[in-house]
Amino acid sequence: MTNMKRRVFLKGALTAGGAVLAGTLVPRAVLAAWPAKAFDAKSLDAAEKDIFGGTPIAESGKIHFPELPTLAQDARSVPINIATTLPNVTQITLFVAKNPRPMAATYHLSDRVEPKLSMRVKMAKTTDVVAVVKSDGKLYSAKRKVKVTIGGCGG
Amino acid sequence: MxxxxxxxxxxxxxxxxxxxxxxxxxxxxxxxxxxxxxxxFYELPRFGNVSLLHMTDCHAQLLPVYFREPSINIGVGSMRGHPPHLVGEYFLEYYGVRPGTRRAHAFTYLDFVELARRYGTLGGFAHIATLVKRLRAQRPGALLLDGGDTWQGSATSLWTRGADMAGAQLRLGVDVMTGHWEFTYGAERVMELIKKELGGKVEFLAQNVVTKDWGDPVFKPYTIREINGVPTAVIGQAFPFTPIANPAYMIPNWSFGIDQGRLQKTIDEVRAKKAQVVVLLSHNGMDVDLKLASRVSGLDAILGGHTHDMVPKAIEVKNAGGTTLVINSGSNGKVITVLDLDVRKGGVRDYRFHYLPVYSNLLPADREMQAYIDKVRAPYRSKLGERLAVTEGLLYRRGNFNGTFDQVICDALRKVMDAQIALSPGFRWGTSVLPGQPITVEDVMAQTAITYPVVTRNAFTGARIKAILEDIADNLFNKDPYYQQGGDMVRVGGLHYTMDPTQDIGHRISDMELDGKPIDPKKKYTVAGWANVSQPLKGRAVWDVVNEYLRERKTVRVERPNVPKLKNVRGNPGYAA
Structure with a gap:
């Protein structure tokens, strides 16, 4: 792995699972399945409805946000890690509840990928980040609040 | 007799x-x-085989000071009525301290002026040095841990960019430190002071500062020292919200956080390396430390700072791995704390904890340290000593809301900047001046010495002003300590309001008024302020504005600090006003 070239590694990753990430370049094959409506939705409810077609979502304690900040250091680039111990994960989707367009990313995972993701997102204001995981064909979610503050005055 | x-x-x-x-x-x-x-207080019976001496948040006060503790330090939610949210009589009763004693004076605001005149000043590095030498003689092998906020808070620290304090730390024999305000000198200067001035003699530790790009550690996360044959690990925890509370542009490539997960891994790593004692030298603030202690396992103690709390007894916090002691060692050099541990069969069996007020008239100045202090101050002496005005009443800052010195700063900002409203940051540092004493340039600098001092004048709508107050109030009174940023409420001049600390964001502030008239959310008001964290600014420094105001006034009389009308605080042991 350490000797593997970055380009080769990326190719391998894309073969393993197709990633759809808002605002980044994606291979044409994936573009075909681009969930434009969900990404453009203006509310969390509407986005979830568009991407999951109204399938019920159950809360789960098995979805984690390792090292998620409680206060955003820089709201323009908030690091978010998602990890889950749920079995047979095929899709992980991230929403930032009160962003103008809440759906931030959705990832399709093959069975050769460990369900563990890292990304950075822009946050408009204090709100929940919501992860929805598809496991054994069912949907599970977890959320955590990240605070966006004007700062200053500490100390 | x-x-x-x-x-x-x-x-x-x-x-x-x-x-x-x-x-x-x-x-x-x-x-x-x-x-x-x-x-x-200083002859302590020996106990155990591992001793840790702790000081924190001295805010560069090389000389002894007066520092009035808060009369308002409200705890909300589960923090209500628990240390450190106890003031005045509540504090004395909880800890069984007799009123009017030296301890009562060091730890509370009660009868402050009278007792300050009776007992004198506290702290001062020459007196701390004498005490540290005595403690080290009693306790061979003891480590001296400095929790940070050491390089900032005075004129000389600002003018030497921290070098005067690094020199004092070396002479005091600080073994390990972590930081917060240190970072406001900028990444390059921090590294320069650590590498050149401290030169490896004082280790700067922080497990929770990493590079923004790859997440690589910026500082050494921990050190393992042998004390009387016992491997003792000290892990560093810098202030987790530095880039939010202070200018992020000073440290553009560093990322901070509480990083509870990485801390647990670090504890496990040092335990695997056979450390028999593991402590965290923390600048989280007490409420955050108490929560953290309940969430991670394997720490024997958290030696904490940041919130400047007087907490004379260690708090025992239960967690999955056993018990972690949480302590906080005040500020401004007023106390040195001693944690004695009895370590046997590979672990801590028992402890004793001592909270020692540093009374400068009970501890003669250490000659070597005094000579050093005199030397570093010499070039600035005449400038520091300029008498700007005389105060008729006590000037102080510390407390959740305006102190009398804040009132002077706010009045100066409004007058000199010709603004309707003044906002001044709720820093917890800033020493006190007794009635009848002159206010010197040095006193003003002790309230204002920061690297981003430029004053601003803006036109804000009433709605915007409310949003600012709500945001800052939530950083102070959030019921979850992990969402608190530290510091006290922003100080206000001109503006009056009502505050309910027990509410949630958006609902704490009401009845905002200016000159007896309600604030109109849509109308614009001129607002003067300082300590803007968003970008470097050019302009006048706040101390210039305050000095000018004081020189004109000659005498200062603050009738009553502008504290908001408070709701739902009756009977709260953090409220004594």
Whole structure:
């Protein structure tokens, strides 16, 4: 792995699972399945409805946000890690509840990928980040609040 | 026996100077006769085999100071009525401290002026040095841990960009430190002071500062030192919200956080390396430390700072791995704390904890340290000593809302900047000036010495002003400590409002008024302020504005600090006003 070239590694990753990430370049094959409506939705409810077609979502304690900040250091680039111990994960989707367009990313995972993701997102204001995981064909979610503050005055 | 106050003070001074334990002999009789408690706090029975000395948040006060503790330090939610949210009588009762004693004076605001005149100043590096030497003689092998906020808070620290304090730390024999305000000198200067000035003699530790790009550690996360044959690990925890509370542009490539997960991994790593004692030298603030202690396992103690809390007893916090002691060692050099650990069969079996007020008239100045202090101050002496005005009443800052010194700053900002409203940051540092004393340039700098001092004048709508107050209030009174950023409420001039600390964001602030008229959410008001964290600014420094105002006034009289009308605080042990 350490000797593997970055380009080769990326190719391998894309073969393993197709990633759809808002605002980044994606291979044409994936573009075909681009969930434009969900990404453009203006509310969390509407986005979830568009991407999951109204399938019920159950809360789960098995979805984690390792090292998620409680206060955003820089709201323009908030690091978010998602990890889950749920079995047979095929899709992980991230929403930032009160962003103008809440759906931030959705990832399709093959069975050769460990369900563990890292990304950075822009946050408009204090709100929940919501992860929805598809496991054994069912949907599970977890959320955590990240605070966006004007700062200053500490100390 | 009828002692005059002056004789009594002389007795104490002699007892202290001679290093006598006030447990027997004529000095003790004098103390008893005068109805005070024992006053040599400094002869402590030895206990255990590992001793840690802790100081924190001295805010670059090389000289002894007066520092009034808060009369308002409200705890909300589960923090209500628990240390550190106890003030005044509540504090004395909780800890069984007798009113009017040296301890009562060091730890609370009660009868501040009278007791300050009776007992004198606290802290000062020459006096701290004497105490540290005595403690080290009693406790061979003891480590001295400095929790940070050491390089900032005075004129000389600002003008030497921290070098005066690095020199004092070396002479004091600080073994390990972490940081917060240190970072406001910028990444490059921090590294320069650590590498060149401290030169490896004082280790700067922080497990929770990493590079923004790859998440690589910026500082060494921990050190393992052998104390009397016991491998003792100290992990560093810098202030997790530095880039939010202070300018992020000073440290553009560093990322901070509480990083509880990485901390657990670090604890596990040092335990695997056979550390028998593991402590966290933390700048989280007490409420965050208490929560953290309940969430991670394997820490014997958290030696904390940031919130400047006087907490004379260690708090035992239960967690999955056992018990973690949480302590906080005040500020401004007022106290040195001693944690003695009995370590046997690979772990801590028992402990004793001592909270020692550093009374400068009980501890003679260490000659070497005093000579160093005199030398670093010499080039600035005449400038520092300029008398700007005389104060008629006590000037202080510390507390959740405006102190009297804040009021002076706000008045100066409004007057000199011609603004309707003034906003001044709720820093927890800033020393006190007694009634009748001159206010010097040095005193003003002790309230304002920061690397981003430029004053601003803006036109804000009433709605915007409310949003600012709500945002800052939530950083102070959020019921979850992990969402608190530290510091106190922003100080206001001109503006009056009502505050309910028990509410949630958006609902704490009401009844905003200016000159008796309600604030109109849509109308614009001129607002003067300082300490903008968003970008470097060019302009006048706040101390210039305050100095100009004071020079014109000659005498200062603050009737009453502008504290908001408070709701739902009756009976709260953090509220004594």
């Amino acid at each position: 009828n002692l005059s106050r002056r004789e009594f003070l002389q007795m104490l001074a002699i007892a202290g100077a001679a290093g006598l334990p006030l447990g027997s002999g004529p000095a003790d009789a004098a103390v008893r006769a005068a109805g005070r408690g024992p006053s040599d």
